[in-house]
Amino acid sequence: MKKTVAYSALVLGLVVFAYPFVWMVMASLKPELEIGDLALLPSRWTVENYTLVFESIPLGRAFLNSVLVVAAVTASVLVFGSMAGYALAKLRWRGREAVFNLILFTMMVPFLVMLIPLYTLIVRFGWTDSLLGLIIPFMMSATAVLILRQSFLAIPQDILDAARIDGCGEGRILFTIVWPLSIPALVTAGIITFVGNWNEVLWPLVVIRQEAWMTMPQMVTLFAVGGGANARLGPQLAAALLLALPVVVAYLFFQRHFISSLASTGLKG
Amino acid sequence: MPAELANTETEQLEAYRAGVRAAATRAPDAGRGAGAGRRGVKLNTGYVLVAPYLVHLLIFFGYPLLFSLVLLFHRWDVVTPMEFVGLKNFVRLFQDDLFFRAILNTGLFLAIHIPLQILVALFFAELLNMRLKGRGLFRTIYFLPVVVSGVVVTILFQQLFSFDTGYINNVLTALGGERVPWLVSPVWAMPSIALMATWKNVGLYVILFLAGLQNIPEAMYEVADLEGANLWEKWWLVTLPMLNPMVVTVVVLSTIGGFSLFIEPYVLTGGGPLNSTLSGLLYIYNQAFSFNHMGYAATLGLFFALVIFVVVLLQRRFVETDFY
Structure with missing residues (x-):
């Protein structure tokens, strides 16, 4: 009895959270006039919404831009974040605690304080309308350093000492001994960076004005806001679905990792 | 090298x-x-x-x-040289009705979003904690909106919330109800956005509460059983106090999230109708990038950050309690 009630509530939740997405997929495959209809299935299946998207905006280019930005940022965050995290966790040097506190402090300043001055800095460097403006400011992440440092702390010192005695340099120790032992932390930091960066829309809106350098979320946003779709809903929904697709596919493959990673920092995409 | x-x-x-x-x-x-x-x-x-x-x-x-x-002390439009204006930015801020409107709007958003979020998240976390078969599937689906970009969710709800052709209103009228002016009425617009934000984020908090529930030692419930506590007493005297740290986390995280509300009003309403969904970040964005008031926008940003800081401090003070 208790179980039945619980299951009905869980299924209700399932409908509430999943049905809008199912509806969205179906609506994007319907002719424009049927989108408001109650019937879930279209009377006539069509991909015209998708062809319209690709006719009106260079979404393929935006996808490429997004992939480049996300790949560069994620790789950099992991490599430099590991270096800093390793130095903070496993090496002794004067000022280490001060540097660690400084990094923690940067996490407490909301991004909206940095938004204007960071933008003016990018203007001065001449990185507006360039992928550099999207990549370079985010090559380092305090959150990633924190996650990696905590994981590195748990690695026994004996292993590192043994490697040093065998003549291994610190760089090699980090990437050939510490990294293979820290896969979960790397996955967590990587997922947080990937999701956060893929979904970021405010910063690209600020820095990029030329269509050729826009990221995918930015282009889809402007497509929806700017009436680029002639106020037609179908193409907007289709563009939004294409934007969601890479993250959703990654999520369905690695959902356990996604959930534990995003929950561990409370960070939202 | x-x-x-x-x-x-x-x-x-x-x-x-x-x-x-x-x-x-x-x-x-x-x-x-x-x-x-x-x-x-x-x-x-x-x-x-x-x-x-x-x-x-x-x-x-x-x-x-x-x-x-x-x-903070300059007027600057990025193109021409900076001009020192002393405290003018601050004077202007304290006379800026629109900015305070934005802060009030955020307050309304949080007043709806936080309680709703906690209730819904606790409800589903309790259900998932019953360890029923198939809970992995439920968890995966509840979490899906968290992963998806806010842009996607906003475009989706733009259609669902539409007055004349929106799916929700069509379902309501089919059931014999009235159309709800979700985004077109100044009274409804912000609550609608709060509802949407809850739908998007609640999966994250379900997971956080679930972790919190699983951390409560079974022994505490056994003791409560021995003392003859009923279901409600067990929940009120054991579960809720033990979850307090999680509640604080949820409150603080949703507050920070609420204060960085941007893409939802930017796409759905542009801050309207009648500025009822103007968020702080949207206002700062407009000041900086539509009007090129860089100095003033930076002042707003810093002040806004200060407001967030104070609000979070107060929340921790009033929500955080040391039960045991």
Whole structure:
């Protein structure tokens, strides 16, 4: 009895959270006039919404831009974040605690304080309308350093000492001994960076004005806001679905990792 | 860089010898990796490894932070030179009805979003904690909106919330109800956005509460059973107090999220109708990038951050309680 009630509530939740997405997929495959209809299935299946998207905006280019930005940022965050995290966790040097506190402090300043001055800095460097403006400011992440440092702390010192005695340099120790032992932390930091960066829309809106350098979320946003779709809903929904697709596919493959990673920092995409 | 590497390698050799000696003489201490000869190497490498991060931090955090302080006292449109205006930005801020409207709007958003979020998240977390079959599937689906971009969710709800052709209103009228002016009425618009934000984020908080529930020791419920507590008493006297740290986390995270509300009003309403969904960040964005008031926008940003800080401090003070 208790179980039945619980299951009905869980299924209700399932409908509430999943049905809008199912509806969205179906609506994007319907002719424009049927989108408001109650019937879930279209009377006539069509991909015209998708062809319209690709006719009106260079979404393929935006996808490429997004992939480049996300790949560069994620790789950099992991490599430099590991270096800093390793130095903070496993090496002794004067000022280490001060540097660690400084990094923690940067996490407490909301991004909206940095938004204007960071933008003016990018203007001065001449990185507006360039992928550099999207990549370079985010090559380092305090959150990633924190996650990696905590994981590195748990690695026994004996292993590192043994490697040093065998003549291994610190760089090699980090990437050939510490990294293979820290896969979960790397996955967590990587997922947080990937999701956060893929979904970021405010910063690209600020820095990029030329269509050729826009990221995918930015282009889809402007497509929806700017009436680029002639106020037609179908193409907007289709563009939004294409934007969601890479993250959703990654999520369905690695959902356990996604959930534990995003929950561990409370960070939202 | 190669010279650097070579240098480290010769030093490594010395370190090796020192290490062997140290290991031979002070074996018990080897775990800490002491040994005077090696300390020099580590000192060097530590700085080298952390240097890229620090240089980046200096340029892309330190400089902007300092420059935001300079901007507070200047008028600047990025193109022409900066003009010192003293405290004019602050005077203007305190007379800016629109900005305070934005803060009030955020307040309304949070007043709906936070309680709703906690209730819904607790409800589903309790259900998932019953360890029924198939809970993995439910968890995966509840979490899906968290992963998807806010842009996607906003475009989806733009259609669902539409007055004349929106799916929700069509379902309501089919059931014999009235159309709800979700986004077109100044009274409904912000609550609608709060509802949408709850739908998007609640999966994250379900997971957080679920983790919290699983951390409550079974023994506490056994003691409660022995003392004859009923279901409600167990929940009120054991579950809720034990979840308090999670509640604080949820409140603080949703507050920070609420204060950075941007893309939802930007796409759905542009801040309207009648400024009822103007958010702080949207207003700052408009000041900076539509009107080129960089100095004023920076002042707003800093003030807004201060408001967030105070609100979070107050919340922790009133929500956080030490039960046991």
